[in-house]
Amino acid sequence: MENDIKEILLSEEQLKNIVNDLGAQISKDYAGKELILVSVLKGSVVFMGDLMRAIKVPCYIDFMSVSSYGSGTTSSGVVKIIKDLDTNVIEGKNLLIVEDILDSGRTLNYLKQYLGTRNPESIKICTLLDKPDRRDPNLKEKLVADYAGALIPDAFVVGYGLDYDEKYRNLPYVGILKPSVYGGE
Numbered sequence: 001m002e003n004d005i006k007e008i009l010l011s012e013e014q015l016k017n018i019v020n021d022l023g024a025q026i027s028k029d030y031a032g033k034e035l036i037l038v039s040v041l042k043g044s045v046v047f048m049g050d051l052m053r054a055i056k057v058p059c060y061i062d063f064m065s066v067s068s069y070g071s072g073t074t075s076s077g078v079v080k081i082i083k084d085l086d087t088n089v090i091e092g093k094n095l096l097i098v099e100d101i102l103d104s105g106r107t108l109n110y111l112k113q114y115l116g117t118r119n120p121e122s123i124k125i126c127t128l129l130d131k132p133d134r135r136d137p138n139l140k141e142k143l144v145a146d147y148a149g150a151l152i153p154d155a156f157v158v159g160y161g162l163d164y165d166e167k168y169r170n171l172p173y174v175g176i177l178k179p180s181v182y183g184g185e
């Protein structure tokens with residue numbers, strides 16, 4: 001597994017600091033509010049587990065599963081809901097969508113609109129990683145992460161929950177995958 005990694009982008013130590021900073025900011029911003037963390041499966045589970053423990057205000061958690069990627073490395077643009085929220089009523093609640101990575105932005109744009117129809121008080125986005133260079137030109141202004149752990153270059157990364165073809169999620173750091181693994185140069 002380690003042999004397929006070209007370069008470590010964020011070490012365990014760096015990830016810890018990033019997540020603690022995000023947790024502190026979120027705790028401040030949501031003080032006194034009813035907060036529901038919505039983790040997007042499966043990529044965000046590791047981040048979610050650490051982030052929720054860095055948040056010092058009471059919060060609920062829920063999970064959604066959507067598919068936007070097959071086994072390749074580029075977004076199809078087609079988003080399918082595989083698992084919806086367990087929470088029945090989100091009207092009047094503050095939702096914070098927790099994502100592993102914001103790439104083209106199509107997945108989160110869809111999710112935000114989808115959940116928005118149920119009249120929550122607010123919907124914000126917390127992503128561990130953001131690849132701004134990859135954003136769909138139509139979403140450039142429309143979709144911004146309210147909280148982003150780190151801006152990263154246009155490279156395919158794995159680890160700390162992120163996968164390639166369902167592999168590498170258990171690496172404790174975020175690393176750039178060798179392009180030879182997915183048939184690139």
Ligand code: IMP
Nearest residue numbers: 043075102103104105106107156157162
């Ligand atoms: P988007 O709809 O193009 O923004 O796709 C976002 C989803 O694509 C993320 O939730 C990831 O599952 C996946 N993704 C995008 N870039 C990467 C990457 O570099 N490594 C692993 N998964 C990625």
Ligand code: MG
Nearest residue numbers: 041042043100
């Ligand atoms: Mg994902």
